[in-house]
Amino acid sequence: MERFIKRFSEISLxxxxxxxxxxxxxxEMVARLSSKGVKVPQGFAVTAWAFRFFLFYNKLEAPLxxxxxxxxxxxxxxxxxxxxxxxxxxxxAEMPAELRMAITDAYDYFFDVAEQPVAVRSSATAEDLPxxxxxxxxxxxxxxxxxxxxxxxxxxxxxxxxTDRAIKYREDKGFDHTKVYLSVGVQQMVRADKGCSGVGxxxxxxxGFCNVVHLAGVWxxxxxxxxxxxxxxxxxxxxxxxxxxxxxxxxxxxxxxxxMMVYNEVVNSAAAVxxxxxxxxxxxxxxxxxxxxxxxxxxxxxxxxxxxxxMDFEWAKxxxxxxxxxxxxxxxxxxxxxxxxxxxxxxxxxxxxLITKGEAIGNMITSGLAxxxxxxxEASKLKPGDILVTDTTSPDWDPILKNVAGIVTNRGGRTxxxxxxxxxLGAVAIVGTENGTALINDGxxxxxxxxxxxxxxxxxxxxxxxxxxIPVGHIKLAGHPKLQLIVGEPEKAFQLSFLPNDGVGxxxxxxxxxxxxxxxxxxxxxxxxxxxELDRQKIENLTRHFPNKEQYFIEKLSQGVATIAAAxxxxxxxxxxxxxxxxxxxxLLGGRYFEPEEENPMIGFRGASRYYHERYREGFRxxxxxxxxxxxxxxxxxxKLMIPxxxxxxxxxxxxxxxxxxxxxxxxxxxxxxxxAEIPANVLLADExxxxxxxxxxxxxxxxxxxxGIDRDSALxxxxxxxxxxxxxxxxxxxxSSARRLHKKVGLCGQAPSDSEEFLKLLVDxxxxxxxxxxxxxxxxxxxxxxxxxxxxxxxxxxxx
Numbered sequence: 001m002e003r004f005i006k007r008f009s010e011i012s013l014x015x016x017x018x019x020x021x022x023x024x025x026x027x028e029m030v031a032r033l034s035s036k037g038v039k040v041p042q043g044f045a046v047t048a049w050a051f052r053f054f055l056f057y058n059k060l061e062a063p064l065x066x067x068x069x070x071x072x073x074x075x076x077x078x079x080x081x082x083x084x085x086x087x088x089x090x091x092x093a094e095m096p097a098e099l100r101m102a103i104t105d106a107y108d109y110f111f112d113v114a115e116q117p118v119a120v121r122s123s124a125t126a127e128d129l130p131x132x133x134x135x136x137x138x139x140x141x142x143x144x145x146x147x148x149x150x151x152x153x154x155x156x157x158x159x160x161x162x163t164d165r166a167i168k169y170r171e172d173k174g175f176d177h178t179k180v181y182l183s184v185g186v187q188q189m190v191r192a193d194k195g196c197s198g199v200g201x202x203x204x205x206x207x208g209f210c211n212v213v214h215l216a217g218v219w220x221x222x223x224x225x226x227x228x229x230x231x232x233x234x235x236x237x238x239x240x241x242x243x244x245x246x247x248x249x250x251x252x253x254x255x256x257x258x259x260m261m262v263y264n265e266v267v268n269s270a271a272a273v274x275x276x277x278x279x280x281x282x283x284x285x286x287x288x289x290x291x292x293x294x295x296x297x298x299x300x301x302x303x304x305x306x307x308x309x310x311m312d313f314e315w316a317k318x319x320x321x322x323x324x325x326x327x328x329x330x331x332x333x334x335x336x337x338x339x340x341x342x343x344x345x346x347x348x349x350x351x352x353x354l355i356t357k358g359e360a361i362g363n364m365i366t367s368g369l370a371x372x373x374x375x376x377x378e379a380s381k382l383k384p385g386d387i388l389v390t391d392t393t394s395p396d397w398d399p400i401l402k403n404v405a406g407i408v409t410n411r412g413g414r415t416x417x418x419x420x421x422x423x424x425l426g427a428v429a430i431v432g433t434e435n436g437t438a439l440i441n442d443g444x445x446x447x448x449x450x451x452x453x454x455x456x457x458x459x460x461x462x463x464x465x466x467x468x469x470i471p472v473g474h475i476k477l478a479g480h481p482k483l484q485l486i487v488g489e490p491e492k493a494f495q496l497s498f499l500p501n502d503g504v505g506x507x508x509x510x511x512x513x514x515x516x517x518x519x520x521x522x523x524x525x526x527x528x529x530x531x532x533e534l535d536r537q538k539i540e541n542l543t544r545h546f547p548n549k550e551q552y553f554i555e556k557l558s559q560g561v562a563t564i565a566a567a568x569x570x571x572x573x574x575x576x577x578x579x580x581x582x583x584x585x586x587x588l589l590g591g592r593y594f595e596p597e598e599e600n601p602m603i604g605f606r607g608a609s610r611y612y613h614e615r616y617r618e619g620f621r622x623x624x625x626x627x628x629x630x631x632x633x634x635x636x637x638x639x640k641l642m643i644p645x646x647x648x649x650x651x652x653x654x655x656x657x658x659x660x661x662x663x664x665x666x667x668x669x670x671x672x673x674x675x676x677a678e679i680p681a682n683v684l685l686a687d688e689x690x691x692x693x694x695x696x697x698x699x700x701x702x703x704x705x706x707x708x709g710i711d712r713d714s715a716l717x718x719x720x721x722x723x724x725x726x727x728x729x730x731x732x733x734x735x736x737s738s739a740r741r742l743h744k745k746v747g748l749c750g751q752a753p754s755d756s757e758e759f760l761k762l763l764v765d766x767x768x769x770x771x772x773x774x775x776x777x778x779x780x781x782x783x784x785x786x787x788x789x790x791x792x793x794x795x796x797x798x799x800x801x
Contacts, residue, residue, distance in 0.1 A: 004050040004102040007110070008043050008187075019045040020123030020183040025329050033306060038299045039325045043118070043187035044106050046154055048125050050099055051182045054158060058093035061178065064162075068177040071167070079164050086162035095151055103154060104147045107186065115145040117189040117263075119327075120153035122160055126180045137166040138182065142221060143189060143263045143272045150186065157184045172402075190327060193262035193273075194319025196287035197222035198232060200296060201312045201332060202304040205414065205423065206362060208335025209494035210310060211566060212250070213237040213297040216413060217287040219278055220260030222314055228392040228409060228416025229275070231255040231432045233287050237297035238566045238634065246635040249293055250562040251490075252555075254545060255413055257283050284545070292317070295324060303329050310335065334423045343470040343499060345776055346451035352459035355440060358408070358433035360449075360456030361419045363495055366428040367447040367462040368405035370440050376400060387448065389440045393418040401425060406448040408436045408458060430456030454491035470779050475500045478789035481763070482770035483782055485568075486749055488512070490560045493567035496775050500782060503571030503638070504564065505772030506697065506749035509578045509623070512560035514588070517553055518542060521619035523590025524549040530590045538589055550622060557626035558634075565636040572638050574674060574697065574747075577623055579644040581606050602711055607645020607676075612654045624662035631669060642674040642697055649685060652692040666694070674745070678702035683731045686738035695769075696739050700750030704728045723752035724759050736766045745769050757784050764788040 011019055011027020019027065023045040030040050055061050067086050072078050111118065122138035139160035141153040160166065161182050170177055190197075198217030203210040216225060216232040224230045232255040242248035260278045264271050288296070296315055303326070304311050313329040346365045368387040373379075376397050382388060384403035392411040393401070401407070401421055406428040409418045413432055422429030428448045430436075436458065440446065447459040477483055477500055484505030485496055490512065513521075519539055523530050527549055530536050539549070546552040565573045581601035586592045594615065598604040605613075611620040630636050641664065646652045656666060656673060666673050675682065675689055678699030682689055686696070700723045704710070707727050710717055722728070732748070739746030747770035753760040754777035763771055764785055773781045 004047060004053075004099055005106045006045045006047055007106075008040075008045065008185075011045060017125055018047050018049065018183070019185075020048065020125040020181075021330065022121060022123035022328060023183050023185045024123075026185060026187070028306075029303065029326060029329060033299075033302060036302055038302055039323060041119075041188035041190055041325050041327060042110065043185060044110055045123065046099075046103060046184040046186065048181035048183045050102070051158060051184075054093070054096065054099060057096045057099075060089055060093060063089055065178050068167075071171075073171060076168065076171075079167060083162050083164040083167055086167075087159040090159040090162070091155065093155075095155060100151055103151060103186075107147065107150055110186075111188070117143045117145050117191075118150065119185075119187045119189050120144050120150065120157060121185040121187065121328075122157040123183040123185050124161065124180060125183060126175055137169050138163065141272065143193075154184050154186075158182050187327070190316040190325050191318045191320045192221050192316040195317035195322070196220070196319075197314070197316035197327075198225055198287070199312065199314050200300055201310070202300050203310045203332060203335060204236070204494050205312075205334070205419075207494035207498070208310075209497060209567065211239050211569065212494075213239065213242075213300045214414075215288075215293060215296055215300075215315075216255075217315075218255070218257050218260065219282050219287060220262050221273060222261075222316065223273075224259055224261050224275065225413070226417060227394045228412025228418050228431065230257050230259050230278075230411060231413045232257065234414060235288070235293050236563070237293060238562070238569075238636075239297075239301060240569060241566075241635045242294060242297055242301070244635055247629070247633040248297065249290060249559075250566050250634065251559050252286065252293075254284075254286060257287070286545075288317070292324060299324075299326055307331065343472045343779075345466075345468045345470060346449075347466045347468075347776060348449050348451055349464040349466060351449075351457070352447060352461045352463040355444075355446070355458045355460055356408075356433045356436050357455050357457050358430040358436070359414055359419075360452070360454055360491075361414065361422045361429035361431060362426075362450050363492075364426075364428045365447065365449045365451050365465045365467075366405045367445065370408075370442060370444040370446050372437055372440060372442040387446050389436050389442075391437060392416070393421070397421075401427070406430075406446075408433060408440065408446075408448065410434055410436050428456075430458060433458070453489045472498070472500060472779070475779065475782060476786070477502060477782065478786050480789065481768050481785065482747070483778065483785060484574075484747070484749075484770050484772040485778060486772045486774050487564055487573075490516075490563035492775070493564040497567040499775065499778055501568070501571070501778065502770065503568050504573040505747050505770050506642075507561070507564055507573055507575045509557070509561070509576065510580055510584075512557055513578060513580075516556045516560050518589050519553070520585060520588040520591035520594055521553050521622050522594040522616065523588075524553050525618040525622070526594075527590075529593050531593070535590050542589075553622045554626045554629060557623065558629040561626065561639065562630050562634050562636055565630060565634075565639045568638070569636060570638050572640055573636075574640045574642050575627065576642040576644050576676065576697075577611070577620070579607055600711065602705070607647075608643050608651050608655050609645070609647065611643075612651075612658050617658075620658070621662050624659055624664050628663045631671065632663075637670050640672045640674060640694075642676060643693070644676045644699070645678060645702070646675050646689075647679060647681060649688045649692060652689060656692060676702075677735050677746075679706055680731060683735045683738070686735060687742065690739070690742045690744050693744075695745030696735060696747075698732055698735055698746065698748040698750065700728065700732060700748060700752050703731060703750075707731055723750055724756060729759075729762065733762070733766050736763070736768050739769075740767055747772060753781060760784050761788050 008027045008030040016024045121140040144153045201214045215235040218232045234253045236251035310332040371386045372389045379400040387406040389408045409431045447463045450456045482502035486506045488508040488511035543549045543552040582595045582605045583601045586595040610616040672694040674695045675693040676699045677696040704723045749772035
């Protein structure tokens with residue numbers, strides 16, 4: 001029996017060759033991490049030696065080898081037939097009496113409850129490469145009860161060594177079929193059918209950013225999330241905040257969770273599980289409470305620390321005892337094996353007619369002909385370079401996905417099978433469109449764009465885009481001035497953080513308010529003043545998951561800011577408080593009830609003037625409360641704040657005092673408050689403004705329009721707008737000089753440094769402290785600044801700050 005059975009508690013990673021990767025990982029966690037609080041269901045492994053004995057007893061080695069010899073290894077024309085024959089050989093074989101007894105005795109010993117439900121999972125290993133990963137290639141069976149069902153499930157696992165996808169996988173990887181064996185794990189069944197389950201990564205799965213834990217979850221058993229059958233809830237947890245026991249959840253996104261897989265309660269049914277519609281009250285709830293999200297994230301960090309590498313894992317919550325469990329963990333294989341030496345930037349140049357949209361996987365763009373398929377059985381219709389359009393994918397699709405240009409699915413989230421395989425293949429995927437197969441016709445030419453943020457767009461026809469391979473591994477920053485980024489979209493933050501940078505010099509709140517919050521803050525504060533019934537219904541729908549409407553604004557805004565702040569932590573991230581103009585605010589949901597109609601909003605009710613005015617003061621309070629959450633509760637003190645369009649010194653004092661009343665006290669917890677230098681008055685009265693604020697950020701666009709008297713929204717005189725006009729330059733240089741003299745930080749976040757090498761050199765020569773670029777212009781800016789900086793000894797030339 002000892003050769004046939006090993007209990008998880010006596011298994012370690014050193015037993016890979018005997019029990020396979022899945023069982024070795026389970027045993028390692030049971031033996032090494034249980035004492036640290038990580039809960040792993042108990043069980044045992046039926047060893048690879050037992051499988052070899054099964055083959056020997058039934059004299060199956062030779063016939064299986066002959067089948068694999070006869071396999072068409074070029075076109076795989078007989079793959080299906082070969083797999084069927086191999087599986088039948090194993091399924092029809094006899095389980096040796098001594099092996100049968102060893103398995104049933106172990107079941108009775110480990111699970112003292114009669115007919116204890118167990119999960120029976122395949123765990124493959126290779127003789128020459130015992131640590132090879134065969135993730136997702138073989139079958140698992142859930143809710144198995146009793147001796148006969150258990151023995152049948154073990155034999156079915158054995159047969160799954162020869163699924164079509166497993167055979168093709170071994171051919172692709174160059175494994176000898178006769179030297180790959182099956183161990184089987186028999187594990188306590190967590191009653192997730194009455195609870196929830198999901199997957200997780202100890203890094204962000206799109207970018208590989210390693211300072212977060214990513215979790216996704218659904219109601220019921222976890223197969224729905226792996227197969228992409230439903231769109232799950234998703235959570236991001238920031239590791240440094242979690243380590244300090246601060247508020248660590250920086251993103252919470254609720255999924256549709258339309259289906260839930262549960263055990264089949266029909267007696268003697270052939271199907272062990274069934275997929276049923278999720279009740280509406282569960283669809284509207286997050287699958288995990290905040291303390292459970294943080295508990296799983298802490299376990300994930302313990303697992304990652306133990307293995308010394310990024311991991312992906314499966315988790316489940318038992319709906320009867322309400323306990324969380326880790327039910328599997330394996331090394332993450334997409335980002336952890338990459339050597340990041342280049343950054344490929346994709347930029348869409350034009351947009352075609354939008355057909356549909358979903359979640360963007362990756363940041364690339366591709367085009368091709370659509371092939372609308374219902375199942376892998378239609379694989380012959382798919383040609384290299386086509387775009388697969390289907391309802392959802394599963395591991396059965398794997399053999400045919402290697403040559404596709406892209407994938408579009410109706411269902412699934414960022415951790416669905418389609419998303420995972422797209423990352424592994426480096427393919428473009430847009431998942432969870434809901435209607436892709438209905439709106440896209442077979443043969444349509446499509447462009448898939450995942451380069452525009454979290455949302456992926458499916459355009460009709462082939463549109464223009466650019467691709468740039470940028471080597472970044474060897475790029476060094478000059479040190480002075482700081483070279484920072486302009487960022488507004490949280491979805492792009494993790495990817496941008498891999499560029500060489502000194503943090504974020506300008507983070508605009510407007511994108512988050514427009515795309516995440518969507519609602520005018522005063523419409524949340526004074527909801528009764530929103531009279532239009534359709535507007536009211538939309539606001540009610542957006543805020544339905546929150547205790548009140550103000551909390552909706554605070555949480556959405558704080559999470560958007562926290563995502564960017566976390567991406568660049570501990571480098572500084574300067575957040576500019578909202579700077580919509582009144583016409584832009586009016587376009588927000590409910591906004592028309594709270595905004596004046598102005599002839600020239602560009603120089604009207606905007607910036608600092610709004611913050612203390614009765615029309616918006618309560619909206620500014622919500623902005624401040626969100627920033628307080630980010631800094632004080634989440635611990636992201638790298639966030640600094642900036643006040644835009646501050647016309648007078650007294651106005652600046654009013655705003656800073658109001659911020660203090662709202663819990664943002666200058667100097668407390670290292671809080672710095674800067675002012676945009678974008679009005680000539682800011683430059684002319686720099687000495688006075690410097691007494692109120694900690695530094696200046698030159699907004700060269702607004703400063704130029706107000707210096708030249710040009711409305712930059714006017715197309716009639718657009719040709720006169722020039723940031724390099726002599727008058728604008730003089731004010732910019734004066735601002736830099738004054739800031740240096742006053743020992744105040746000064747930066748610039750306009751377009752001119754990106755457009756003009758001459759203008760960039762002017763700023764460097766003047767001794768500016770920081771310059772901010774958009775992501776697509778940063779590397780070029782670094783190259784120029786590094787060249788200019790060779791001619792300066794800033795420590796001698798500039799006064800110390």
